[in-house]
Amino acid sequence: MSLIPYLTVHDGVAAVAFYTAAFGAEELGERYTEEGGKIGHTALRIGEDVFYLSDEFTEYGAYAPATLGHSTTALMLTVADVDASYERAVAAGATIDREPTDQPWGERLGWLVDPFGHRWSLSSG
Numbered sequence: 001m002s003l004i005p006y007l008t009v010h011d012g013v014a015a016v017a018f019y020t021a022a023f024g025a026e027e028l029g030e031r032y033t034e035e036g037g038k039i040g041h042t043a044l045r046i047g048e049d050v051f052y053l054s055d056e057f058t059e060y061g062a063y064a065p066a067t068l069g070h071s072t073t074a075l076m077l078t079v080a081d082v083d084a085s086y087e088r089a090v091a092a093g094a095t096i097d098r099e100p101t102d103q104p105w106g107e108r109l110g111w112l113v114d115p116f117g118h119r120w121s122l123s124s125g
Contacts, residue, residue, distance in 0.1 A: 002033060002039045004014075004051060004052055005051040005075060006051070006054070006075075007051060007052070007063055007116075007123055008053075008055070008056050008062045008064045009053060009054075009055060009064050009066075009116040009118075010055070010056055010064040010066040012042070012053060012054060013039065013053075014029075014115070015053060015114075015116050016042065016044065016053065017038070017117055018094075018114060018116070019044055019046070019053075019114075020044075020094055021088075021092040021093075022088060022092035022093070022094060022114070023046045023085070023089065024047075024078065024118055025044040025045065025046045026044065026045050027042055027043070027044050028042075028044065028045055028050065029032070034055075035074075038054075038055040038057075039053065039055045040054055040057075041053075041054050051075075058060055064116065065117025065118060066116065066117050068117075069124070070121045071113070071117050071118050073119070074119035074120065074121060075118065075120050075121070076123055077120055077121070077122055077123065077124070078123050078125035079124070079125075082100045082108040082109065082124050082125075083108075083110075085122050086099075086100050086110045086112065086122050088113065089112055089120070089122070093115045094103060094112040094113060095112060095113045095114075095115075096112055097111035097112050097113055097119065098111040100122065107124050107125065108123070108124040109121060109122070109123050109124070110111070110122045
């Protein structure tokens, strides 16, 4: 059994480019593209973890945070260097939510929002 997040975005091509630049994501296999260039499905991997991505298809109930006005979930990404990873994501276009800080339980944690409205927490694990 496994759990794979499936992100819906308002510009799939730009999202793949952002996740590659910000988090070192690698696109896996072939991208399924709808007529008109919208991404119907693609798979990306960051480290050992895989997530799926598609453009918004409201006719199928797949809404992007930009349409909803907010993200309905957050993703936590464990990284070796929170500060460097945070700076890289911000340089790639992420918006600062909460700067990285040391937590009372010993973890370093920072929050940001990607250009597609999804919230990410970068954690030292």
